[in-house]
Amino acid sequence: MAIHKIQINDFISDDYELIAIHSSLDDYKLAYAINKILDTRLIKNESNIEIAIPEGKSAFSNYIFDDEKSDVQWSLIENKTTIVTSKKKVAQLFDQVDITVFLLPEYKKADYLLKIENIDYDFDEEDMIEKLLSIKNVTTAYTIETTNLKSKNNLIF
Template sequence: MAIIKLQIDDFISVDYELIAIHSSLEDYRLAYCINQKLGVSFEKSEKDIGIQIPEGKSHFTRFIFDDEEHELYWNLIPNKTKIITRQTQSPSLFEQTELDIATNIYLLPEMKKVDYLIKIEQVDDFFDADKLVDELLSIKQITTAYKIELNKLKSKNNLIF
């Protein structure tokens, strides 16, 4: 009887594109600009993306668009959020002070300079990500945009939501 080995990688297929965006706009303004330029309809999702870290739980807001015509599912996510932790210090025997410390948390820590990510799910061979990047670059509030090579990401598990 023959032995058949199955690798877990045999079942994993990457069916999404990831685009990095550098912009100083707030997330809702960026979603509005993209809606106007690309003719999509991003809406704020009720479900945030949560990531557990040693300092606590962090939440990333998300805007979604379900493109039923092309059978694509779009996510616009900020790469950075802040978490505030409270620490108590005792500078003297009779005095205690509480400090609020803000810590930046990144969805993709290896890409700290990226402000936003667009994750487009269920893409096929006909999807042209380069054309999408060119259209994003035509928005004057976006400094730069580019495709992210998925095989170079270390924290791609954070993109499972």
């Protein structure tokens, strides 16, 4: 009898674009601006993206849009969040420590990530980045090369 092994790399798909966005806007304001400029319908996802770290569990808010017409999935995810932990078993007022956790630690300066899945060959990322840069309070936006990304498993959700 043959043994078949399934590895995590079998499920990782590189048919998505990932755009880093630097912005001082709140997540809901950025989602609204993206909806307006890119004609999407990003809505708040009730379940956060969770990543476990030794200090505790971190939760990243995200907005999703499933474009059924073109079969494209859009996700706007915050790249950093803060968790509050205590150094001692019984926490007192000043024993708490804020720890910043990043979804993609390689891109610590990026505030948000825009993940676009199931894109086709005529996808124009330069035009999209140009539109994102026209949003007020978006400092910069750029494409992230996903092939050499160390923490790409954090993008599986």
